[in-house]
Amino acid sequence: MATPKKQISSFRLLGNISSIKMVLIKLRTLIALIGVFIFFSLTATNFMDPGNLITMTKHVAIIAFLGIGMTFVIISGGIDLSVGAIVGLSGMIAGGLIYEGLIIPLPMFGVEITFFFNPLIVILIALLVGVLVGFINGIIITRFGVAPFIATLGTLYVARGFANIRSGGMTFPRLYGDPALGTDGFPFLGTGNILGIPIAIWIMLLIFAIAVYISKKTPLGRHIYAVGDNEQAAKLSGIRVEKVRMFVYMFAGFCAAIAGLIWASQLGAATPKVGEGFELDAIAAAVLGGTSLSGGRGTIGGTLIGAFVISVLSDGMVMVGVSSFWQMVIKGTVIVLAVIVDQFQRKAQLKTTLLQS
Amino acid sequence: MPEIEKAVKSEFDDDVILKTENINKIYPGTLALQDVNFNVHYGKVNVLVGENGAGKSTLMKIIAGIEQPTSGKIIFKHKEIQLKSPIAASKKGIGIIHQELNLFPNLNVAENIFITREIFKNGLIDHKAQEDKTKELMQRLEHAINPKTLVSNLRIGQQQIVEIAKVLSQDMEIFIMDEPTSSLSDEEVAVLFKIVDELKSNNVSIIYISHRLEEFMQIGDYITVLRDGRLIAESLMKNVDIPWIINKMVGHDSIKFIRKEHKDVSNEVVLKVEDLSLSKLGGGFLLENVSFSLKKGEILGIYGLRGAGRTELLECLFGVNPEAKGRIIIDGKIVETKFIDERIRSGISLIPEDRQREGLFQNLSIKDNMTMASLKNYTYFIHIDSKDEEDNVKKQVRNMSIKLANINNLISSLSGGNQQKIIIGKGLLTSPKVLLMDEPTRGIDVSAKADIFKIMDKLAASGQGIILVASELKEILAISDRILVFSKGKITGEFTREDATEEGLVSASAIGHEMAHNTNIRRITRNGNSKKTNIKF
Numbered sequence: 001m002a003t004p005k006k007q008i009s010s011f012r013l014l015g016n017i018s019s020i021k022m023v024l025i026k027l028r029t030l031i032a033l034i035g036v037f038i039f040f041s042l043t044a045t046n047f048m049d050p051g052n053l054i055t056m057t058k059h060v061a062i063i064a065f066l067g068i069g070m071t072f073v074i075i076s077g078g079i080d081l082s083v084g085a086i087v088g089l090s091g092m093i094a095g096g097l098i099y100e101g102l103i104i105p106l107p108m109f110g111v112e113i114t115f116f117f118n119p120l121i122v123i124l125i126a127l128l129v130g131v132l133v134g135f136i137n138g139i140i141i142t143r144f145g146v147a148p149f150i151a152t153l154g155t156l157y158v159a160r161g162f163a164n165i166r167s168g169g170m171t172f173p174r175l176y177g178d179p180a181l182g183t184d185g186f187p188f189l190g191t192g193n194i195l196g197i198p199i200a201i202w203i204m205l206l207i208f209a210i211a212v213y214i215s216k217k218t219p220l221g222r223h224i225y226a227v228g229d230n231e232q233a234a235k236l237s238g239i240r241v242e243k244v245r246m247f248v249y250m251f252a253g254f255c256a257a258i259a260g261l262i263w264a265s266q267l268g269a270a271t272p273k274v275g276e277g278f279e280l281d282a283i284a285a286a287v288l289g290g291t292s293l294s295g296g297r298g299t300i301g302g303t304l305i306g307a308f309v310i311s312v313l314s315d316g317m318v319m320v321g322v323s324s325f326w327q328m329v330i331k332g333t334v335i336v337l338a339v340i341v342d343q344f345q346r347k348a349q350l351k352t353t354l355l356q357s
Numbered sequence: 358m359p360e361i362e363k364a365v366k367s368e369f370d371d372d373v374i375l376k377t378e379n380i381n382k383i384y385p386g387t388l389a390l391q392d393v394n395f396n397v398h399y400g401k402v403n404v405l406v407g408e409n410g411a412g413k414s415t416l417m418k419i420i421a422g423i424e425q426p427t428s429g430k431i432i433f434k435h436k437e438i439q440l441k442s443p444i445a446a447s448k449k450g451i452g453i454i455h456q457e458l459n460l461f462p463n464l465n466v467a468e469n470i471f472i473t474r475e476i477f478k479n480g481l482i483d484h485k486a487q488e489d490k491t492k493e494l495m496q497r498l499e500h501a502i503n504p505k506t507l508v509s510n511l512r513i514g515q516q517q518i519v520e521i522a523k524v525l526s527q528d529m530e531i532f533i534m535d536e537p538t539s540s541l542s543d544e545e546v547a548v549l550f551k552i553v554d555e556l557k558s559n560n561v562s563i564i565y566i567s568h569r570l571e572e573f574m575q576i577g578d579y580i581t582v583l584r585d586g587r588l589i590a591e592s593l594m595k596n597v598d599i600p601w602i603i604n605k606m607v608g609h610d611s612i613k614f615i616r617k618e619h620k621d622v623s624n625e626v627v628l629k630v631e632d633l634s635l636s637k638l639g640g641g642f643l644l645e646n647v648s649f650s651l652k653k654g655e656i657l658g659i660y661g662l663r664g665a666g667r668t669e670l671l672e673c674l675f676g677v678n679p680e681a682k683g684r685i686i687i688d689g690k691i692v693e694t695k696f697i698d699e700r701i702r703s704g705i706s707l708i709p710e711d712r713q714r715e716g717l718f719q720n721l722s723i724k725d726n727m728t729m730a731s732l733k734n735y736t737y738f739i740h741i742d743s744k745d746e747e748d749n750v751k752k753q754v755r756n757m758s759i760k761l762a763n764i765n766n767l768i769s770s771l772s773g774g775n776q777q778k779i780i781i782g783k784g785l786l787t788s789p790k791v792l793l794m795d796e797p798t799r800g801i802d803v804s805a806k807a808d809i810f811k812i813m814d815k816l817a818a819s820g821q822g823i824i825l826v827a828s829e830l831k832e833i834l835a836i837s838d839r840i841l842v843f844s845k846g847k848i849t850g851e852f853t854r855e856d857a858t859e860e861g862l863v864s865a866s867a868i869g870h871e872m873a874h875n876t877n878i879r880r881i882t883r884n885g886n887s888k889k890t891n892i893k894f
Contacts, residue, residue: 217741218740219732222732222741230714233709236675236716237730238698238701238730292720296721297720
């Protein structure tokens with residue numbers, strides 16, 4: 001047994017020297033974010049203006065909603081490609097209800113009845129639609145055993161299709177509503193402030209806090225990690241794996257619907273094309289934040305930082321005049337680099353465990 | 358370390374075709390092989406034996422190029438060689454029949470046999486030629502398997518024959534057979550032995566791994582025993598007998614375990630199982646009308662060969678197989694639920710057989726692993742009381758005397774033995790009335806084994822009912838108050854602690870497995886004399 005013992009002691013020496021390196025690697029996304037901030041504050045005029053910062057944070061909020069939902073899905077060992085389409089669909093549901101109301105044709109009387117709703121009820125309905133799409137995703141995956149990638153690819157098309165069907169592909173404009181019908185007030189969600197801070201950011205902080213709480217302090221959160229880490233072991237620990245799966249897709253749908261509502265409210269209009277490709281930004285935010293696509297690993301905090309990196313990078317590049325084509329090249333490179341560093345860290349960690357034992 | 362027996366060393370130094378020198382293999386958490394010097398004799402059947410987890414399969418994987426040793430050399434025909442891949446090994450003429458079948462179920466027999474060595478004609482695969490050759494191979498193996506049949510449509514035994522044919526077609530110099538007979542019928546075994554004789558007469562060297570004593574005593578020329586990753590002994594087969602083999606495999610010093618805290622078992626029945634049955638896909642039973650009971654503070658050992666229904670029994674009790682029929686009664690109450698979480702609440706807990714695949718959450722901490730099945734106990738509404746959780750984990754760690762630095766470290770930082778203790782702790786935190794343990798000492802070192810037995814002893818003394826599945830005879834005899842032997846899904850023997858013997862368990866486990874040629878084994882000795890050996894267990 002002499003040889004292994006020697007290895008351990010020499011590694012401990014090595015370990016102390018490289019531990020600073022490991023800490024730096026672990027905080028890489030935060031360091032990257034600070035780097036991006038410093039770079040753009042030097043190169044882009046007005047970058048650090050409070051106005052600009054608040055606008056950027058609003059963009060962060062959209063990606064953060066999707067990213068937080070996506071993080072739970074990925075930690076549980078799945079993927080959700082439908083969230084971008086849910087953004088579009090929930091916006092169209094809300095926009096339609098405010099712009100033209102709910103029209104129920106009664107052909108036998110030759111009349112139509114139109115219902116108008118208070119914006120709060122509209123928001124509730126749109127959120128329910130998001131949760132419903134997530135529910136359908138969950139059923140397809142847990143009951144019918146379809147791979148999450150395929151199941152949510154299917155609902156991506158279906159949800160996007162319905163978003164277009166709702167208006168025949170048109171935009172619902174002028175979503176300020178009509179006080180006479182009681183439909184006014186919807187834009188407040190996207191443009192209003194409380195204590196000088198946009199509502200969107202308040203909601204983002206709320207969702208963030210809830211998600212962190214779920215992941216750290218509830219049995220459900222623990223179970224999400226367990227299911228993604230080792231499904232068989234999770235089952236044998238008495239975890240109802242299907243229920244956990246259902247939750248993560250419904251939560252992702254809920255978060256996507258919030259993003260859709262805020263987007264429509266900020267714009268004051270709802271377009272069926274909104275949210276195309278957002279699912280990829282959401283996955284990128286989660287991965288940048290250290291979530292492993294193989295499941296079982298990731299944090300909500302990491303994803304929030306990842307969302308900041310993605311959107312600050314985009315906005316900054318727009319401000320310094322990088323062409324949108326080059327923006328894509330740079331974004332893609334950053335994502336791949338992040339995963340390479342992540343793999344490097346995992347290998348280093350594995351080596352540590354191997355030699356410690 | 359026990360002295361390695363080299364009584365016959367001088368006799369066979371020259372005819373060694375392949376040897377390993379000081380092979381070490383380290384996996385995360387376990388030292389699988391330690392300084393192994395293994396000799397393969399030219400043109401002979403080299404039997405390799407050892408208990409589960411002794412390192413036999415790992416050693417074979419290294420010789421077949423599937424795994425690389427952490428350190429050590431492989432000498433082939435007096436030259437050191439590097440086997441970086443199975444292809445490199447097969448180029449040298451080393452082929453392996455795996456314990457687990459490695460076939461492509463979606464391809465046909467001929468395609469499987471010629472995979473990566475396809476016969477080409479004009480740049481395309483010549484299916485006709487492959488199928489013709491396959492037919493020849495099948496005739497040699499005395500099996501009428503159509504080369505065009507999909508492998509998924511074959512019985513397991515037939516698949517094993519295909520696996521053998523695959524290696525046979527490659528004209529190997531060294532032929533590794535890792536438990537080749539585990540899924541063969543008696544007739545198929547007889548054919549295999551004929552093939553082995555044929556190969557031997559063509560000077561092919563064979564490494565033969567088996568658990569079936571009568572089998573390898575019959576065909577082996579040399580025997581090598583591994584225990585806990587070390588080579589314990591090697592000898593000519595003709596110089597050894599069954600007591601010698603069992604002695605070397607189990608070891609005198611490996612288990613000195615005495616049930617210190619052992620008390621008389623109470624009369625209070627905690628678990629009653631009535632007529633438990635589980636059907637097999639395609640007819641027959643995995644478990645057939647199994648009835649027994651377990652008392653408080655009793656350790657009930659379950660012994661049997663692989664596939665006897667041991668694991669299935671535990672899984673049915675735990676609710677993993679909801680289609681099982683029969684009654685399970687705990688503390689006088691019938692357990693109706695089919696859900697695992699509710700079975701846990703009704704007082705059953707399972708320590709699964711395969712720690713890596715069924716027990717561990719590699720990315721989670723020691724604490725999170727340990728409380729995964731009992732989170733409800735520390736949860737108020739939806740909130741986990743972290744302090745309560747940590748206190749319980751720390752208490753459990755203390756009770757089980759597990760040595761570890763910090764409960765918030767990743768579980769993968771622990772050794773295999775400590776990981777296993779954490780998993781047992783996870784089961785205990787659910788406060789079970791019945792603790793089911795499936796091979797709890799598999800693949801862990803001797804001292805961790807002793808620790809786990811100590812824990813079990815303590816639990817039993819405090820009134821815990823335990824059902825233990827173990828395939829190591831010495832262990833099950835040392836720890837159990839009572840032993841049930843299973844064979845082919847039925848209870849074929851029941852022994853109390855006093856009247857249980859190794860021979861008794863082995864013969865009960867073979868009921869329903871008798872081989873026609875078992876009573877009179879003809880064995881060709883080295884000098885060519887044939888002699889009759891009666892083997893009795």
